[in-house]
Amino acid sequence: MSDANSELIPLWEVFIRPRTGLAHSHVGSVHAADEVMALQAARDVYTRRGEGVSIWVVPSASITASDPAQRDENFEPAASKIYRHPSFYDIPDDVGHM
Amino acid sequence: MASADNIAGIGMSAPDHAAQPQDPAPGPAPGQVPGDLPGRAQQDDLLALLMRIGDDHLILGHRLSEWCGHAPMLEEDLALPNMALDLLGTARMCYGYAAEIEGGGKTEDDYAFLRDGTAFRHILMVEQPNGDFAYTILRQFFFAAFMHPFWQEMTGLADPRLAAHAQKAVKELAYHIRHSGEWVIRLGDGTPESTRRMGEALDALSPYVGELFETDSISIALTTAGVLPDMEVVQRQFDATVAQTFRAATLPDYAPEFAHSGGRRGRHTEHLGHLLAELQFMQRAYPGQSW
Numbered sequence: 001m002s003d004a005n006s007e008l009i010p011l012w013e014v015f016i017r018p019r020t021g022l023a024h025s026h027v028g029s030v031h032a033a034d035e036v037m038a039l040q041a042a043r044d045v046y047t048r049r050g051e052g053v054s055i056w057v058v059p060s061a062s063i064t065a066s067d068p069a070q071r072d073e074n075f076e077p078a079a080s081k082i083y084r085h086p087s088f089y090d091i092p093d094d095v096g097h098m
Numbered sequence: 099m100a101s102a103d104n105i106a107g108i109g110m111s112a113p114d115h116a117a118q119p120q121d122p123a124p125g126p127a128p129g130q131v132p133g134d135l136p137g138r139a140q141q142d143d144l145l146a147l148l149m150r151i152g153d154d155h156l157i158l159g160h161r162l163s164e165w166c167g168h169a170p171m172l173e174e175d176l177a178l179p180n181m182a183l184d185l186l187g188t189a190r191m192c193y194g195y196a197a198e199i200e201g202g203g204k205t206e207d208d209y210a211f212l213r214d215g216t217a218f219r220h221i222l223m224v225e226q227p228n229g230d231f232a233y234t235i236l237r238q239f240f241f242a243a244f245m246h247p248f249w250q251e252m253t254g255l256a257d258p259r260l261a262a263h264a265q266k267a268v269k270e271l272a273y274h275i276r277h278s279g280e281w282v283i284r285l286g287d288g289t290p291e292s293t294r295r296m297g298e299a300l301d302a303l304s305p306y307v308g309e310l311f312e313t314d315s316i317s318i319a320l321t322t323a324g325v326l327p328d329m330e331v332v333q334r335q336f337d338a339t340v341a342q343t344f345r346a347a348t349l350p351d352y353a354p355e356f357a358h359s360g361g362r363r364g365r366h367t368e369h370l371g372h373l374l375a376e377l378q379f380m381q382r383a384y385p386g387q388s389w
Contacts, residue, residue, distance in 0.1 A: 008289075031172075031173060032173065033284055034284075036280055037280060037281075037284070040177070040276070040277050040280065041173035041177070043273075044173060044176045044177040044180050044277075045173055045176050048176070
């Protein structure tokens with residue numbers, strides 16, 4: 001789409017809940033003039049094969065994203081702290097599958 | 099035709115592959131017709147009705163499918179063929195039902211691919227070229243605003259096969275009204291260019307709307323027999339839907355003074371021949387071809 005269209009028809013992020021009880025997951029984005037049309041576009045683009053029972057759309061401009069340039073300082077420090085994973089506990093048999 | 103969600107595969111089954119899955123809805127046995135007036139006359143009327151509904155949906159579905167790959171944005175590139183496939187599903191139901199009534203080894207493909215233009219019974223609006231996006235969307239809105247109450251009324255009528263299909267079609271058409279209607283509002287009440295284009299589409303399409311409500315001896319007999327909705331009831335709901343959307347779209351009141359006619363008697367515009375040349379080419383050039 002041309003830049004002129006992008007101003008009139010902005011981008012929306014699409015989240016779909018595949019089944020009742022599960023969380024909405026990000027599936028992609030659509031262009032639409034407003035939230036009503038964005039929901040319809042999301043329905044037409046992302047639920048053609050029965051993928052969902054609920055749709056959220058959010059203006060892409062409303063999302064504050066982390067800076068890719070800060071990826072190392074954001075996420076690298078966690079890589080060396082394996083003790084944060086709760087994988088060092090013996091789980092009693094009575095608990096069953098967790 | 100294993101998958102309805104496969105444009106390329108539609109209609110390519112060979113005539114001898116007649117063992118196709120049928121709608122689970124109960125239908126009358128071949129040669130039998132529901133209603134109070136059994137007999138050949140009503141069977142002919144029902145066949146005529148199935149061609150009218152089936153052809154409206156096949157031809158408009160084909161027109162919509164022409165947008166595939168050409169729509170102004172990806173989102174509409176999927177939305178328009180989505181609606182086309184809904185329409186095609188209804189056409190298949192009509193042709194499959196007609197084939198069962200007629201018997202003699204006929205299949206739905208015979209109706210779609212092996213009839214000439216004068217045998218088609220759709221209204222003239224659906225065969226008109228797509229024009230611009232405003233024209234296509236407004237035509238879709240008019241058609242959906244008619245078919246939704248049509249199927250809604252049909253759910254309570256006498257033919258079990260049509261009544262069962264109506265349950266499904268009502269949901270599809272509700273979305274078609276919503277989708278095309280929201281576009282009518284945004285284009286009608288949009289930029290100067292979109293407003294101009296929607297106005298031009300309205301001028302061009304208005305003379306084709308009246309044919310939706312046309313009645314003749316066939317439709318009157320079917321309505322009397324409880325098989326076809328009363329067109330006055332359908333028109334009242336159509337008028338309400340159109341008035342509400344046009345108000346929101348700041349479009350002028352819809353009040354056409356003239357209505358083209360002829361499609362229901364097989365008298366079509368020159369556009370149908372070109373459409374059928376593309377729609378029917380494969381089966382005409384390679385009879386019985388299948389994937």
